[in-house]
Amino acid sequence: MFSASHWVPSSASSAQYQRADAKAAGLVEIASSAARVARERGVEPAPLMLAYWRDAAQWAKAHPEDGDAGMWRVENAAARLAADRLHAMGLPVAIAYAEPEA
Numbered sequence: 001m002f003s004a005s006h007w008v009p010s011s012a013s014s015a016q017y018q019r020a021d022a023k024a025a026g027l028v029e030i031a032s033s034a035a036r037v038a039r040e041r042g043v044e045p046a047p048l049m050l051a052y053w054r055d056a057a058q059w060a061k062a063h064p065e066d067g068d069a070g071m072w073r074v075e076n077a078a079a080r081l082a083a084d085r086l087h088a089m090g091l092p093v094a095i096a097y098a099e100p101e102a
Helices: 011-040 056-062 071-088
Strands: 048-052 093-097
Touching (some): 011 048, 048 071, 056 071
Parallel strands (some): 048 093
């Protein structure tokens, strides 16, 4: 049986989680602010569309200036965290594969 108390994150995985968590928090803040404004105007908020990256090659193509080959995983984790948080808040969210331009 798996027990969370036996898992000790490495400093690298901890840093990646912190990056994903911070990114997710920013996405949630943007979405919740937009939802609040929409509801104040008597309109239901539109779903926040989050991008999900297929692989490192797709990420590198869209972000050639970013030298971190693992950043696509951080971005995907942030999208999953944000979607979960927004869902728990009752806010609409959708995730779709990113389609970078050729």
